[in-house]
Amino acid sequence: MAKWKACRNCKALTTENRCPICGSDDLTYNWEGIVAITDPLRSQLAKMLGHEKVGMYALRVW
Numbered sequence: 001m002a003k004w005k006a007c008r009n010c011k012a013l014t015t016e017n018r019c020p021i022c023g024s025d026d027l028t029y030n031w032e033g034i035v036a037i038t039d040p041l042r043s044q045l046a047k048m049l050g051h052e053k054v055g056m057y058a059l060r061v062w
């Protein structure tokens, strides 16, 4: 997972230079923990973390 970056805005993980979820280019290698959101409408975890779209997210970004 070394090439993966996390978005500082929404915590989405990506290998691109731009966040696929919110479009931000404020990405960082400083993240840890992975959450996969597959069903944001039903997932309590997605609600708790504030993720509204399917995707991979970091638990912590700094």
Ligand SMILES: [Zn+2]
Pocket (backbone or CB within 6 Å): 007, 008, 009, 010, 011, 012, 019, 020, 021, 022, 023, 024
């Ligand atoms: Zn983002």
